Amino acid sequence: MTEPCFDIAHLAHVEMYTDKFDESLDFFVNVYGLTVSGQDAHSAYLRAWDDYEFHTLKLTRHHTTGVGHIAYRASSPAALARRVAAIEASDFKVIGWVAGDPGHGRAFRFEDPFGHVFEIYYDTVKYAAPANERPQLKNLAQRFHARGAHPRRLDHLNLLSADVTEFRRFMETCLGARVTEMIQLDNGRLGGCWFTVNNKTYDLACTEEHGGASARLHHVTYATDTREEILRAADIFLENGVHIETGPHKHAIQGTFFLYVWEPAGNRVELANSGARLILAPDWEPVVWTETDRKKGQAWGLKTIESFHTHGTPPVAGKQEH
Template sequence: MTNPEPIYDVAQLGHTELLTPNLDESVAFFTDVYGLYLVGEEPGAAHLRAWNDDVLTSLKLTASDQAGLGHVAWRATSPQALERRVAALEKRGVEGHWHDGDFGHGAAFRYRGPGGHQQEIYFETEKYRPTEETRPHLPNQPQKFDPQGAAAAHIDHINLLVPNVSEASQFQQETLGFKLRERLVPAERDEVGAWLSVMTKAHDLALTREPAPTEGRLHHLAYSVPETSDVIRAADIFMENDVFIEFGPAKHSRTQGFFLYVYEPGGNRIEVFTGGIHIFSPDFETVTWTTEAGGRGTAWGTAVPESFHTHATPTFPATQ
């Protein structure tokens, strides 16, 4: 059987919109504690970026009655790649629509994924241009390193809950060219987790099984930091600011990233992440896990809290 030609039309997780019932408090958390920078505001919304994001914005916070995902956006590698991926979506029967763009980016094709989440794909984006105060000494950096809070460096990945992991994973692979790096399929059960990337990272997208009879929910959004010590430093910063630490610091089995999870004031789960395997081989073989390694939920045996399997946004009554 001939393997399909790899698709490299999607470059990265471009930006994400989170909904929050506590917009002012969420903005304060992401700037003062998590370490992002506020780059734009409008009635009911705020736009932020991390110090090592080369784009103007990677996160939009939107006021809403409940927390959750507004949309997740994938950036294409070129205008031509964008056209090809939209054609692939339409060929699959996906109903979507074009919009003129938003703060920091141009025209985007918005559609609903198989798990009920709003997704979009776009290419045109506004780059971040440093001011005299933020200009870096080294010209290959977006801005000088002037840490605030946990100093999240750049947007890394997102985890979405879906009713059918295999179906959602196939959708991302076949329409957008995601590569399935790891998957969790317990013995005699359906697939419960999939970790996919568009280029060489361990994952840009994680898909995990939705435990409630609903769809469209967010498990977590992650920004990365350069070093393991930065994750440990973030734990101290969260502690000093009375931010509840749900899980970590510890090391994942899958992806092998070092992590820390907290809730932002709106209720969305946010991760500080570093490391993770990188895939350099073009014929990398998907790793299938049938159980946790050695019965462990994490690489070093750190216990996984029950809330990690039940809490998601928006909340669902049956999971509380």
């Protein structure tokens, strides 16, 4: 067994591209329920009401959709230095140091074999709520505003890759991540892997790319406190004309209660609740799901719909995605 590495503290933020910036921003603020903590000519910096950092979603104007970069925060300056050294010693693509966004200091960027850009940093800007957003309880980052679906915090994202085994090597080498659950296909390939850098069940998933493209996003997820909030969110999305792709159902893998929608530009976003499930065992062995297991579908609810396997962003030129 490989010694667990905790140089990385947590998933910090995701940059999402949109070619319908105004519509996407309105969705994330007024329907999904995030708060704008900063904005410039190119991007809006958003956060859920109990995220402690300045932002967890960077929404950026672009000619298409998808993911710009994925950011993790290191556990300390020394941990950041250790991870940088490990990445530089690896065979993965190094981009180098970049100036930070308004929400954090300089960051070290690198790339997975499929074109997804990652960054790690330590120096951060902790959110300071203005007077109208200050909570009465000192242990909350922001008051509970109950606007839209009002998720509590950033939870995870799912990326697409042509070789999940190679992506697993990237995550273990560069971020010191552990696999908590995975799909083993009959042909020997890994169909998906769920990774954690701490004691959460997962903060990033990677599943097979079926569109023949690269650097694509499957979805970004924020967490709610309860399942009931997801049921209410379904009504909110319905009333606001948001495309509900699938759910609410319960995943077999990781056991999350979920709801998937498409924001106005077509990026898939999820609300999820995993209860209090944590990975506390230091010698946790990955749970392996077979192809037969997966053909049974979700834990309960409707069967997985076709678009869940075919739709990603940016869209693949010349291919119809349902």
